[in-house]
Amino acid sequence: MIEAYTHTLLMIDLSRTAVETIPVPAPYVREFIGGKGVGAKLLHDRLPPGTDPLSPENMLMFMTGPLTATMAPAMRGCVVTKSPLTHTFLDSYFGGSFSPEIKYAGYDGIIITGRAERPVYIWIDDHRVEIRDAGHIWGKDALDSNEAIKRELSDDTIKIAGIGQAGENLVSFALICCEYNRQAGRGGAGAVMGSKNLKAVAVRGSNPVGVSDPQRFTAACKKAFKELEASPDVEALRDAGTASAVEFANETGLLPHKNYRNGTFDKASKLADKGQRKHLWMGSNACMGCPIRCSKIGAVRTGKFKGIVTDIVEYESAGLMGSNLDISDVRAVAHLVKLCDRFGMDSMSTGTVIGFAMEACERGILPSPKDVDLKFGNVAAAEHLIRAIAQRKEGLGALLAKGVRRAAEEIGNAAEDFAMHTKGLESPAWGPRGVSGMGLAYMTTDRGGCHQRGFPLAYELGGEWEDKKLDPLSTEHKAQLVASLQNHSAGTDTLVKCDFGSFGISTETYAEMLSAAVGREITARDILETGERIWSLTRMFNIAQGLDTSQDTLPKRFIKEPLPDGPAKGHRITKDDMATMLQEYYQVRGWDTKGIPTEETLARLNLTQS
Amino acid sequence: MACSFDLFGGYNPRLARLSILNKNEKLYHLPVVCNQCEQAYCLTVCPAKAIFRKEDGIVHIDQDRCIGCGLCARYCPIDMILMDPENKKAYKCEMCQGQPLCVEACPTGALELVTPVKTSSSPENRSNPEAKFAPDDRETN
Incomplete structure (x- = not known):
């Protein structure tokens, strides 16, 4: 039977030029569903503390989710690794066609370790995997090398993820280009790829990806399409x-x-x-x-x-x-x-x-x-x-x-x-001085100051969230708001969804598509709980890698200098504001005052093994 | 995706009977569908006479007759004939009995089902080199 999961991970060790496939451990799928969650679990379990992100030991993973490559609208894939920029957990998402191709080739994810002796690229043609010389492509930019590989393999329908010169030169914020105009952009995943002497991963997949209950799945997708059409945010995105x-x-x-x-x-x-x-x-x-x-x-x-x-x-x-x-x-x-x-x-x-x-x-x-x-x-x-x-x-x-x-x-x-x-x-292009919840989101995001793991400012400026009145400048309710949005983000990033899809598609509809696709009942609540589990897991990973509460902070400019213009003129996020929101946030998460998940929290989230 | 699902019970655009041609860093993207060519090379070159045109003009492949030689795919100018990875036979767009799934799935209206308007140069008004492969002939061959 054709399924939504391939249940297979492709493992490539470039140091030993060894290629093998392993089954995705069943508990990982049960507890973490896919994409971000399974990637985080693999990284947490397999990467020793203190690993240099640019060393051969670091793991570079291209992960898909159970809804990637299906009819479910607005899905993506993600790169998971340890970031050379932050030395923390990194998940970086990309749209386009590369992630579906991984599934069509027969894999839920590709995990690359080691370092090739000289520049190479990986050619994955369904179950045939080849590590090929890239000496003649090394030094070319991301688009030229893409074209060169397609010409060499005589097929311009091949999907390629690759790096440009920045990745080769280990620029800490180098990205992975997932053609065209789609990138695993943030956190320096391109440098990790460059450190492995890996120029590109080229994939062609000819297998169909199925779902467990086609009729129910089609109905759920129709509902998702309808929700997208009904959303004014989606309409605005479509327009501009x-x-x-x-x-x-x-x-x-x-x-x-x-x-x-x-x-x-x-x-x-x-x-x-x-x-x-x-x-x-x-x-x-x-x-x-x-x-x-x-x-x-x-x-x-x-x-x-x-x-x-x-x-x-x-x-x-x-x-x-x-x-x-x-x-x-x-x-x-x-x-x-x-x-x-x-x-x-x-x-x-x-x-x-x-x-x-x-x-x-x-x-x-x-x-x-x-x-x-x-x-x-x-x-x-x-x-x-x-x-x-x-x-x-x-x-x-x-x-x-x-x-x-x-x-x-x-x-x-x-x-x-x-x-x-x-x-x-x-920092992203949203100055947080007029929206304190956004500040808290930057302070607490697992991959560092990021706007994509919870975007509270939309609610803060809207003035309410779940029947609570919100003042953008106040610290009140911000901890609950941010934690809740982060759980939603992490839970749906396991599918792997695009943020813009979630502007329209409800968590219930994601759950319905997911249940129909994988043949297991998963509720909206399960998705949010999975998100919470992932959030504490990535926290544990970051702590093991040396992170402490002093880094849950903001750039000094946002703390010390009042905003000189705009509606929130004169405002800044003070040290007191930060401390208040942070302690409240730790409490909401069930972490201690130093931001470490407590034993009870780990037990509640079934993370004791971790 | 709707097309591949109909054929194989799973999604993969590579298996679909239509494609999207991307050019110039995706500045251009053109849907490519079977033209049901007036002078259909696939039909002309088929050595097994498995390819035939129905009265509505749509070119079909008789799966029982197809010997899987791939000549039709080789001579299609726009790669709209595919080979089934399982039974190794040729398949192409036969317009889903007049209700194409791709048209139904298209969210933008870029794909539409249209009926050609007959003009003086319509096939029936000219000598048609494919006439010998018309369905009725095929039955008697």
Whole structure:
């Protein structure tokens, strides 16, 4: 019978050039369902504390979920590994067609360990797995190497995940490109891949993926499609992707400007859907099987950067590579983001790192590179730094390639005061000073300061959550709100869902699709409980890897400097605010005052074995 | 996905009887479906006379007659004939008895079922090189 799970993991040890398949342990599936959960469990159980993320021992996993590759709308895959940027658990999600292809080839996940002696790529053609020489591709960017591999294998329908020069050069925030315009973007998974001398993983799968109860599954999918159609958020995404968030963030004072000094940017609309529609977009793009089609595609037709094909400049890139650097020409921002895509590096972290360097230079504690005026608003300076970082050129490129936390440590001179990160992960494009719950989310996310494991600001600005009145500036109810959203996120990230799908699809409908697909009754409550279990498991992993409560914090700028503009002008998240929310949050989670899960909590979540 | 599920009881777009052609970093994506060609090479080259056209114009493959040689797939200009990985026989889009599942599943309306308007150049008004493979002939062969 064709099933939703393949029950098989493909294990590849590049040091020994050994390939084997192992069954997914049944308890893992029962307790953790798929994607994030099973990945977290494998990492927790198999990776010794203190493992260097760039050592051969680190595990690089491409995980799917039980609904990946089925008719269930808006599904993705995830990379799970230990991050070289944060030294914590890392899960990084990607849409497109790569993750379904893994399932079609017959695997629930691919786990790569070791380090090849010389550059290689992995070619997976159903059950045939080959480790091939990549010497002639090494040094090419993410898109050129993709094309070269397809030509070499004489099939342009093959799906490829690969790295650019940034991954090869171990840039701490290098990404994995999952073609096209889809990336496992955050946390430096590309550097882990580069450290293994692994240029790409190419997959072709010819097997069908089935479901346990087709009739029930089809009905559940229909319901999910209906819920998506009924959602105004989905409608907005279909119309303008995430670009319309630029104006929203600007109006609410959450848009980073000049390395997060300000929360508004007077030229925001140029970067938003209005500007992008005019200068870039030609059509829409969808990931496989997704009716949302949030992605817009087009080209820069005029001006200095004409000729490039560009995906939508999604909100985070518009915010961090545009507004945050005081750049308002959306064509220039598209160009900078495209450079990052080609080099294979996270445009979010890159934007934050460049903003940091510009401020440091303006303050006189970092010398400007020769022939470049390193200051806000200078597109040429941003481009110079992108090239220098990706290739670790000059002292400055090598320094910034370590990420903003380590760069600030090395520069000294109170550079930490404006290094925007939590646990080493550069901050996303939502300044939290006007929304304290968002601050708590950054403080407590398992992979470092991230906006995607709970997005409380939508409720905070909306004014209510589960019949509770919310004040965006107050700390009240924020701990419950954040923990609840994180549980939902982790529980559904095991399926593996896309965040935008969950704007429309209810947890009950996810549960219905899941139950029908896998032939086991799983309720919405089970999904949320699985999320809670995963959240405490990744916490245990992080603690074992050396994390402590002192890192559950915010960048100093958000704590010390009141927001100078916008509706929340004058507000900051004080140390007292942080301590109040954090202790309440630990309590909600059943963790002790130091943020360590208690024995009772581990027993309640069936994690005692862990 | 709807198409592959109908055929194999599982999802995989590679098995479907239509595809999406992506070009230039997905700037372009074009749905590719069987044209039910007027001069259908698949039908012309089939040595087993397994491929025939019904009165509604749709080109079908008789699975009992197909010998799995793959010539039809080789000469289809748009790769719309596939080989069943299990029984090794050829299959193609036969329009789901007039109610295509792909059209039903398409969320955007990009796929629509349309009826061609007959013009003076319609097949019946010209000498048709495929006429010898018309269903009635096939039955008597």
